[in-house]
Amino acid sequence: MRAKEYLEINRKKIYHYELLKKTIYNLCPLRTNKHKTEEYFNRYLFADARYRKHLENNEYKTEFREDKDEIERTIANTVRIEILNAIYRDETFVYAYNIIVEADTYNDYHLLLSCNLKEENNSTPYQIEQECKKYKEDYPKNNLADYLLDDDNFEFYNQRRFELLKDEEWWLNAFNKAYEIFDRARILANDPFKTQHMVKNIYFNDKLLEKTIVEIFKNILVNYTYDLTEIQNKKLRMLYNKVDEYGDVRFTKIDDAYLENMKELDLQKVNWMKATRLFNYEIIYLWATNDAFKPEQKLKIINLIEDRYSIEKQKHPFIFFTNDLEQFFRSLKECVKINCVSERNEGYTTEIKLSQQEMEDLKKNIAQKEMEMEKLKTELTEQAQQITEKSNRIKLLTKKYRSENQQLKKKISDLEEEISGNGLTMPQQVLAFYYLFNELGITFNNSDKTQWARFINTFTGKNYQNIRAELNIDFESKRTRKNLRIVSDLFDELFPKIRQKVINDSQ
Numbered sequence: 001m002r003a004k005e006y007l008e009i010n011r012k013k014i015y016h017y018e019l020l021k022k023t024i025y026n027l028c029p030l031r032t033n034k035h036k037t038e039e040y041f042n043r044y045l046f047a048d049a050r051y052r053k054h055l056e057n058n059e060y061k062t063e064f065r066e067d068k069d070e071i072e073r074t075i076a077n078t079v080r081i082e083i084l085n086a087i088y089r090d091e092t093f094v095y096a097y098n099i100i101v102e103a104d105t106y107n108d109y110h111l112l113l114s115c116n117l118k119e120e121n122n123s124t125p126y127q128i129e130q131e132c133k134k135y136k137e138d139y140p141k142n143n144l145a146d147y148l149l150d151d152d153n154f155e156f157y158n159q160r161r162f163e164l165l166k167d168e169e170w171w172l173n174a175f176n177k178a179y180e181i182f183d184r185a186r187i188l189a190n191d192p193f194k195t196q197h198m199v200k201n202i203y204f205n206d207k208l209l210e211k212t213i214v215e216i217f218k219n220i221l222v223n224y225t226y227d228l229t230e231i232q233n234k235k236l237r238m239l240y241n242k243v244d245e246y247g248d249v250r251f252t253k254i255d256d257a258y259l260e261n262m263k264e265l266d267l268q269k270v271n272w273m274k275a276t277r278l279f280n281y282e283i284i285y286l287w288a289t290n291d292a293f294k295p296e297q298k299l300k301i302i303n304l305i306e307d308r309y310s311i312e313k314q315k316h317p318f319i320f321f322t323n324d325l326e327q328f329f330r331s332l333k334e335c336v337k338i339n340c341v342s343e344r345n346e347g348y349t350t351e352i353k354l355s356q357q358e359m360e361d362l363k364k365n366i367a368q369k370e371m372e373m374e375k376l377k378t379e380l381t382e383q384a385q386q387i388t389e390k391s392n393r394i395k396l397l398t399k400k401y402r403s404e405n406q407q408l409k410k411k412i413s414d415l416e417e418e419i420s421g422n423g424l425t426m427p428q429q430v431l432a433f434y435y436l437f438n439e440l441g442i443t444f445n446n447s448d449k450t451q452w453a454r455f456i457n458t459f460t461g462k463n464y465q466n467i468r469a470e471l472n473i474d475f476e477s478k479r480t481r482k483n484l485r486i487v488s489d490l491f492d493e494l495f496p497k498i499r500q501k502v503i504n505d506s507q
Helices: 003-009 017-030 034-044 047-056 073-087 091-102 124-134 144-148 151-164 168-187 192-200 207-223 230-243 281-288 295-315 326-344 356-420 426-439 449-460 464-470 478-490 496-506
Strands: none
Touching: 003 017, 003 073, 003 168, 017 034, 017 073, 034 091, 047 073, 073 091, 091 124, 144 151, 144 168, 151 168, 151 207, 151 356, 168 192, 168 207, 192 207, 192 230, 207 230, 281 295, 281 326, 295 326, 426 449, 426 464, 426 478, 426 496, 449 464, 478 496
């Protein structure tokens, strides 16, 4: 389960929900960067560790103060544990998880014994990026082609692009918006009947763009299966069914309960959030232009809806981010005012009259457009056939390249084995350091194994966690004795006394 969804599902159980949410969302853009993640933790989340360091340095005479926006030292540890619970099953927070489980930069190591460190290596940032891609969190993008690498997106785009005839910038904007809405809607999908309005009530002053965004959203939703519980899967299906109502006129009209008593309504007492189905702009328009109301009542309705909308948007910006209606309300007021002026001008109406010549011109234009449409249909059919042929060719090439890629990976693996066979393995290197340190008077009794692990890690570049595990040496195991016999040859010329100790331990 993603950390974001854990927060929403368990918000009533989390003591410091707002702090935790702010921290998780601040860490999201840093997930692939270990250094920046560490910086963030030490800047905001380790006031308690700084305080202990403050006391250790005998700084009793100076007052300890948290830095700006730093979490108070009295709750810092609790917040870190709450973060750990939130990110425990989210593999995109590997660095944050290990920082909490293991250590901070104030030499304060308190390993949580119930948790195992997650593996870190050179490929960790790439693995995190791939995990984000599986979660559909890999947005926004600057290149439309990056979205179309996904097979479902590519198929959707090819089905719609000749129909819509929009440029790459328009499509990129549509995908960026759809991915953002999907990310946020999934977080709130525990209540799909409320979450539906986030999607269905979008407003970007472009009906075609809005419709396309909803269709992309539905395409993502219907194909998404990664890391879902059975309950989450069912609720996402419920959400899909509700969003599928988008565009159906039965759901974008004023409710019959209001229509039946329109003239008797007390506008001040109407629940405008409910009456507009959470501020659907098409329903708002129907209210503001209904003939049952006088001009001044129409303006009052707009103002009442706008006031309630502003209150709800301020309380729930996360939900209403898809429908910024400020410009819509301004335009709607202007429209109503113009109609008011028109109604007061008795006997004066504005009609558009077309002359005979204008009618003929229109007919010619229509005939020309029809010819162009027929030509375009023919071109589309030919291009669709070409796309199918290219698609089949791409599939064959993909299959071929995957096979060649597997062969290359095997060759690389074989070469790596040959290279690694020219020196000591990591466990053998750890044994060599063990005897050298003992000779220098440094033993496990007078030093910390974590210090050993850091030294060997820095010296050899081997994985820290693996080194730490190997320092728990079992001299009775066959593997260790075998490694000791190999290591003894290393000390033969320069350190014959150490060699003898190694041989004795290997017998």
